[in-house]
Amino acid sequence: MRKLPDTRPAHSLISGRAGSATRHESAHKHVSGDALYVDDIPEPAGMLYGYVGLSSIAHATLKQMNLDAVRTAPGVMDVVTAKDLPALTDIGPVFPGDHLLAEGKVNFHGQVLFAVAATSQDAARRAARLADVKYEAQQADLTLESALAQEHFVRPTHTQRRGDADTAIATAPNRLSGHFKIGGQEQMYLEGQIALSIPGEDGSMLVHSSTQHPAETQKLVAEVLGLPMSLVTVTVRRMGGAFGGKETNANQWACLSALLARRTGRPVKLRLARADDMTTTGKRHPFHSDYEVGFDDEGRILGLNLKLSGNCGHSPDLSDAIVDRAMFHADNCYFLPAARIIGNRVKTHTASNTAFRGFGGPQGMLAIEQIIENIAQATGQDALDIRQRNFYGPDGRNVTHYGQTIEQHIIAPLVARLTKTSEYRQRREAVRAFNSENAILKRGLALTPVKFGISFTVQHLNQAGALLHVYTDGSIQLNHGGTEMGQGLYTKVAQVVASEFGVDLSSITCTATRTDKVPNTSPTAASSGSDLNGMAARDAARKIRQRLTEFAAEKFAVPAESIQFANDHVSLGAQRITFAELVQQAYLGRISLSATGYYRTPKIHYDRANASGRPFFYYAYGAACSEVLIDTLTGENRVLRVDICQDVGQSLNPVLDIGQIEGGFIQGMGWLTTEELVWNEQGRLLTNNPASYKIPTIGDTPPVFNVELMPDSPNTEATIFHSKAVGEPPLMLGISVWAALRDAVASIGEHRTAPLLDAPATPERILAACDQVRAARGERQ
Known part of the structure; x- marks a missing residue:
């Protein structure tokens, strides 16, 4: 395609230094199509195309795998199974359990059985479908409930304690208990999983991979091939999105690509089709929250027992750290005088769930926010007032349930600022008036905070x-x-x-x-x-x-x-x-x-045996106020307005930071509203393409969307120019949309009944919650 001359004014080509609103270095390339991704790299001479054959059953013994038809298919140059692997066969990033190719049994629908190299992408995909596989089916745990009941775990349970939660709850003036389901989420990166491996001299291998962790990809490719790491080079210019889905899940495709390149002596590119990508790769962990909370008449939490159970899939992958982070964030911004937080790592026969923006933090935060909402319902008070009364602060309310002292008390003034700039109190009255005059359409309003710890909780990664x-x-x-x-x-x-x-x-x-x-x-x-x-x-x-x-x-x-x-x-x-x-x-x-x-990174440490330490260098704070409208007869809904205030310290680049805040919020909103993962009774993922899995579109963007960077809030820690991280924290601002939807449903019963609204709050779930509140109202009357 003919390139047009660059007609941008000269001054637009000159970028500023740290702190200036400078455009993204590849923005013009993204728009023009000049940005090169792995699939855009000019194909080396003699390149082959890799693809994989996938299991069609969730849990079984492999009785027979006849690949004769695959090997003789047009264009096929090589086929590999587990028995052909020269060295490492398990590529688990931390703990074993992630087999490069299935060995003797399969543990989820979509597990890779074999890999094929052919002269074209189409030939490789067609050949991969020709395998004749015989299975002996075994009992499969496909739901978190069934696996949890049998205590099937990928890693041991971990517990964090502060004080005597049981006594605090038993002696509290008020108590609540309940169960809450939190759904998973597909990363839905624009660029799918892909790797291009080029063999070189002395057995060396150059791997172009769409990976967030080149060093780990290098290590695993070397170990699979039986090479020293010095002979493997992994290179990444850019990814078309990742969101955590390419932190560990990119490794398998790089290893298979390199293995096929090693065996054939030719470059091999392995690119997954979208449906196969979604079927065989991990997602955000679904969670169940079981809680018992004691609180006073003002809504202050006195004691909390919280059990967080994460659906890890069939292997550990990164689940230990992900469930840990959910536990670390089970307080969000709230002081817990006495608490016991239990984290279960549940094993199911599904694709191994993995990193996703927030890394468990969103699930922990949503669990406590649901509890806050129920406390507000029980005491008949505005949920924002309950939140503010429970905030961390000085004078003995500044230590987390895992022993880290809160040193920067930002959330209270940040929320106070947003309460004012979003006109929360005035709009609350307007929402009440609207709902009193409308029987079918109801509005909801919520302002929720975020406190997100910044650092890897695995110390050596910092x-x-x-x-x-x-x-x-x-x-x-x-x-x-x-x-x-x-x-x-x-x-x-x-x-x-x-x-x-x-x-x-x-x-x-x-x-x-x-x-x-x-x-x-x-x-x-x-x-x-x-x-x-x-x-x-x-x-x-x-x-x-x-x-x-x-x-x-x-x-x-x-x-x-x-x-x-x-x-x-x-x-x-x-x-x-x-x-x-x-x-x-x-x-x-x-x-x-x-x-x-x-x-x-200095200062950080965590004693796992004592469940205490300073796992985070600092915290990033934020808050969002969302207003929604629901149709109580259909569950349909829309977001009308969003106001955000985010603490980024001394921003390195305000334009990029605001872009991350907007994008993170929309992604979090999608997780909690439209993005529902569905499997059938055989463990097959049904929502495996954009037609069945619904991420937010531009039409879902709030028509009023105000984003502010918290002014005069430099990071007191010695970070780079006293900035704060902005990648993950904004995703959790989307919790305000879920809370606003719940508020709208509760208005049907004049906020006297706590709606049962699991996440994601799809129209179906909203309608069911409306019916539940109506039924409760009828019983009262």
Whole structure:
């Protein structure tokens, strides 16, 4: 396609430094189609196409797998099964249980049985369907209820305690108990799972993978092939979305692609079709919440017993850490004087559930928010008042149930600000008036807070590296361990480097994340991409700047402390030269213009045996106020208005941060309203494409959508330029939509009955909740 000339005004091509509203470095490429993803890489000569054969049963012994028809199908060059694997067969990222290819039995509908390489994508897919497989079916646990009843777990149960919850509940003036179901969610990235492997000299392998964790992909490919890691290079320029679904789930396709490339001696690309992608990969964990809570007449929580049971699927994957994070966030913003939080890791015969934006935190928060809503119903008070009375604060109400002290008391003033700017109190009265005058249509309003801990809860993952080159023309090449999945990480880290050197962003080139440039990296996850990689890049930049400063001080006979880097120039007392001129002279003076940078997060620790510690470096806060309208005869609903205030500290890039907040909110809203996963009685996923699985569309965007970054709220911790993470926290703002829908339903019974509204709050569930409240109202009358 003919490329049009770039007609943008010159000033739009010049980007600012950290803190400025700079556009995404690939925004114009995304729009024009010039952004290269794995499937856009020019195909190497002789490339083959990989595909996989999948199990058609949820739990069974493999009695026979006849692949003769697969091997003789047109275009097929190779077929591999578990017995053909040269080395590692289990690619579980933390604990074993994730077999690269099924061995002897299958554990979920859609498990990979074999892989095929053929001369075209179509030939590979057609051949993969020709297998003749005989199964001996076994009893399958397909629901969380059945597996939990039998105590089938992928990992041991973990418990966090504070005080004597049983006594606190027993002696409380008021008590409630209940059960709440929280659905899962498909990541629904635009770019599906894909890998391209190219064999090289000495058995080496270059893997282009759409992965959030290149270092882990490198390690597993090496172990599957029986190679040292130094012979495997994984590279990632960008992903078309990931949301956690490519943190571990990308590994299988990279390993199979590399295995087929190793066996055939030819490049192999393995790209999953959408229906197969959704069938065979993990999703957000569905959870069940069972609780008993004691509270006073003002609605203050005195004691809480909460059991969180996560549906992990057939293997551990990352479920231990995910259920832990749900437990860590079971308080959200609320002080729990006495609490016992139990986390079950339940095993079912479904695809192994995995990371998803929030990593368990959303499920823990939704559980406590449902409890808050029920307390408000029981006491006849506004739920916002109950929330504010339970907030963390100074004077002995500042320690979590896992022992971390809350040091920045931001949520109370943030919610107070949003209450005012969203006109919550006035709108509450307007909603009451509307509902009193309308029998069919009802409005709902809710303001919910978010406190999200920032750090990997696995301590060793809190580290990052960077590699920085300054060339003799003054241009800069930046590489770090973070991956770009559309969130703007490359832009933010480049802004950090631009700030350190005082140069324009246009002089900095961010190159693809590669394991041969920065080794042993952590996944881009846990909202820590900018925190970790920004600090590592700054460390590298400061090393080079220090060398340049010392060189300039000696050469130009000026005090080092007087030398300033700004506006693409370097001030040397009375003299001023360009940054490029100084770099050229430093090169002639034999000064190293390359550096590695490194950072590890301080302060964090967690004693699992005692269930106590400081698992998070800091917390990111936010709140959202949502207003909805429901039809009580059909359950149909829409969001009318949303107001958000998010604490991002000293923003690295306000435009990117607001974009993340808007996108995260909509994704969270989808999780809690339209995105329903459905399996049949045989364990087959029925919602395996966009026709049956409904994510929000542009038409679902609230017509009034106000987003504000909390002003004058710099992070008191020494993060990169005192910013705060923004990737995951906004997703949980979507809880306000669920709470508003529940509020609308409750208005049918004048808020005297607590609606039973599990998540997602689909029209069917809303209608059922309306009928439940109507029935309760009738009984009262």
